[in-house]
Amino acid sequence: MYVPGFAGASPEAKAAKNLNNFFNYIASYNREAYEEITEFLGSHSLNDGDKFISELMRESSQHKGLALRILEVRSAYCKNDFEWDNLKRLAIKMVNESNTRLMRDYVLETSPVEAEK
Amino acid sequence: MYVPGFAGASPEAKAAKNLNNFFNYIASYNREAYEEITEFLGSHSLNDGDKFISELMRESSQHKGLALRILEVRSAYCKNDFEWDNLKRLAIKMVNESNTRLMRDYVLETSPVEAEK
DSSP states (O other): OOOBBBBTTTTHHHHHHHHHHHHHHHHHHOTTHHHHHHHHTTTOSSSHHHHHHHHHHHHHHHHHHHHHHHHHHHHHHHIIOOOHHHHHHHHHHHHHHHHHHHHHHHHHSSSOOOOOO | OOOOOBBBBHHHHHHHHHHHHHHHHEEEEEETHHHHHHHHHHOOOOHHHHHHHHHHTTOHHHHHHHHHHHHHHHHHHHIIIIIIHHHHHHHHHHHHHHHHHHHHHHHHSSOOOOOOO
16 A cells, blocks of 8 residues: 655654654653643643653753653653553454544435434 | 553554554645645644544635545555554564664663773
8 A cells, every 4th residue: 555755754754743742742741740731731732742851951951861861751651551452452343433434424414304203 | 461441442452543643644645735734733733633633624615625635645644654564564573673772772871991001
C-alpha cells in the first residue's frame, strides 16, 4: 500500500514524534511540583515537548531540576509503563468502530422515514 | 507510576484516538482522486478524521464513494501495513535521543568558554 511520506520520514516515525510529545505531556503531570508546572504552563505550550523542556531548563535552577525529572519520567514511562500492545488493540478497535458508526449514521440519516401504520 | 487521566480515558486510549486521525490522514492521500480530495481539503480540516469523513460522505455521491474507500483503506492500513513494532522501537529511541540532546545542549550552552592557550 502506498503511503505518503512526511519530508522523508515514515508514518511510523511521524507517529513516534507525536508520541514523544505525548509522553512528555504525561511526564509533566507532577503532583509534587504542581504549582510550578501550572504557573509555567500559563506562558509556555506543551505542544512541542522538547521545546517545553528546553525552556523549562533555562527558567531557574529549581525549574531545571524539574525538567530533568520530566526527562527521567518520560523515558521510564515509554519503556516500562506505556501499554504498547494495548495501544495497538485499542487503535484497531477504534478505527473499526468509527467506520461502522460513520456508515450507520449515514444510512440512518438517508433512510426514508417509515410511515406510521 | 501515576499517569493523568483524560476525562476517564487511559493514555493508551488517548494515543489510539490520535492514531485514528493519523490513519485517516494517511488513507486520505489518494492518487486516483487527488484533485477532488485536494479541493475538498481547502474547506475541510483533516484534524478530526471522523468529522472529515462524515462531511465528505455528504458532499456528493462521488465524494461518498471516496469516503467509503478511505474507511476501507484506513482499516486495512492499521491492521496490515502499519509497523507497530517499529513505532514502539522508534518512539523509545526518539525519547532517549531527545533527552540526550536536551541535556547536551544545555551543558554546552552553560560551560564557560575555554580561554585560548
